[in-house]
Amino acid sequence: MRCSEARQALVAQRDGRLAQSDIVTLQEHLEQCPACRAYEERLQCLNTRLVSPTPRSSSSISTERILLAVQHQKRITQQIKDIQTQQQSRMARMRVIGLPLAAIAFFTLGSIPLLLLALIIVQPDWLVNTISLLGGVVYALIVLAQYLQAGLMFITRDNMLLLGVAFVLVVMMGMWLRLMRHPREA
Numbered sequence: 585m586r587c588s589e590a591r592q593a594l595v596a597q598r599d600g601r602l603a604q605s606d607i608v609t610l611q612e613h614l615e616q617c618p619a620c621r622a623y624e625e626r627l628q629c630l631n632t633r634l635v636s637p638t639p640r641s642s643s644s645i646s647t648e649r650i651l652l653a654v655q656h657q658k659r660i661t662q663q664i665k666d667i668q669t670q671q672q673s674r675m676a677r678m679r680v681i682g683l684p685l686a687a688i689a690f691f692t693l694g695s696i697p698l699l700l701l702a703l704i705i706v707q708p709d710w711l712v713n714t715i716s717l718l719g720g721v722v723y724a725l726i727v728l729a730q731y732l733q734a735g736l737m738f739i740t741r742d743n744m745l746l747l748g749v750a751f752v753l754v755v756m757m758g759m760w761l762r763l764m765r766h767p768r769e770a
């Protein structure tokens with residue numbers, strides 16, 4: 585028996601359509617030929633895989649995939665939770681620092697127009713005195729103050745603008761505090 589015949593016989597044996605006499609010759613060939621024995625083993629292996637119910641194997645694969653997906657999802661959820669807790673703690677810190685700063689900023693911004701108003705009321709005498717004393721320098725300062733006053737009037741007229749300025753002030757003070765607390769490493 586040749587190898588090709590033996591392999592055909594093996595397939596036929598698997599399908600249960602091999603004559604008894606051929607089985608004997610096949611066995612004789614297999615005892616002599618390691619290549620055909622290996623072929624037989626492969627055929628048996630394939631056979632058991634085909635015979636064993638496929639739904640189980642596919643379901644096991646899908647279960648594995650589901651488990652992997654669940655683990656992946658869990659990891660992502662954990663990461664999101666970590667980020668959320670970080671944000672929450674940061675927000676809490678911002679609130680602790682931000683509220684007093686906002687109060688100070690609003691108080692300062694509120695008191696500046698009042699001071700300017702007081703300045704306007706006492707301005708005539710003060711103007712004459714200071715101009716005669718210090719001349720152009722003070723005049724320039726007054727002009728500057730007037731510009732500032734005009735700007736502040738414009739700012740306080742618009743509530744949103746006031747809020748924006750207060751916010752910028754708060755941010756700047758927060759940055760300053762942060763820099764003061766954590767000096768730059770050399």
Ligand SMILES: [Zn+2]
Pocket residue numbers: 586587588590613617619620
């Ligand atoms: Zn052979």
